[in-house]
Amino acid sequence: MCDRDLITETDIRACLIERATEYAAKHGISLSAIGVAAVGDSKFIARVRDGLGFNIKTYQRVIDWMALDQASEAAE
Numbered sequence: 001m002c003d004r005d006l007i008t009e010t011d012i013r014a015c016l017i018e019r020a021t022e023y024a025a026k027h028g029i030s031l032s033a034i035g036v037a038a039v040g041d042s043k044f045i046a047r048v049r050d051g052l053g054f055n056i057k058t059y060q061r062v063i064d065w066m067a068l069d070q071a072s073e074a075a076e
Contacts, residue, residue: 038065
């Protein structure tokens with residue numbers, strides 16, 4: 001595996017923050033609202049942004065929630 005194939009915690013953190021920020025802007029909601037809806041934690045994304053720890057399962061729940069919500073909008 002070459003170095004370019006490695007995904008770091010920093011990459012994952014940046015991806016989550018970017019996707020959540022774009023989602024929040026598009027839907028006119030706060031990052032706190034995303035955290036509550038996706039994982040029941042209003043401070044989750046703020047903690048990720050501030051460099052605190054998170055686990056990949058919680059990250060995936062947020063990503064899945066945004067994807068599911070967007071898919072249900074597209075179906076309407």
